Amino acid sequence: MNILYINNKKAQESRCWTEKFGVNQCLIAAKNAILDRFGVKIEEATVEQVLRFKAADISAPYLNCITAVARQYVANIFSTLRKYEYNPDLMRLYVVGGGGCMIRNFGMYDESRVTILDDICATAKGYEHLALMSLKRRE
DSSP states (O other): OEEEEEETTEEEEEEEEEOSOOHHHHHHHHHHHHHHHHSOOOOHHHHHHHHHHSOOSSOHHHHHHHHHHHHHHHHHHHHHHHHTTOOTTTSOEEEESTHHHHHHHHOOOOTTTEEEEOOTTHHHHHHHHHHHHHHHHHO
C-alpha cells in the first residue's frame, strides 16, 4: 500500500510512504486461517473470488472464516492510514488499485468520503504522471 497526500491537486512528495499491506498479504492470511481452523488447504483462486466478490461456491463456515480475515485486514488498513494522520472528517480518501474491492466489500467507512477507483491500471498511471512531473521540474 502506498500512501500519498495530495493537496490542491498537487502531490506532497514529503508525505509519501509505502506499507506492506496488499491484497496478496490478505490472501495468504485467509489461506492460513482456513488451514489453522479446518486443517485443509484452500485454492488461492477460491480465496481471491471471496475477496473480490464476497462470495464463492464454498460452505458457510469457510466463507465466514475468509470474510472475518478480510474484515480484520481492512480494519488494519484503516488503522495504518490513521497512523499517517488520515482523518476522514478532514480529508477525502482515494483508493487506487486492488485493495479497493476489499475496502468496498469488507470495510466500515463513510462512502461519501471515500472514492474507490476501479481502473486496475490507475496506480501505474498515477506513478507515470508523478514521474513526468518530476522530469518536467528538472528541465
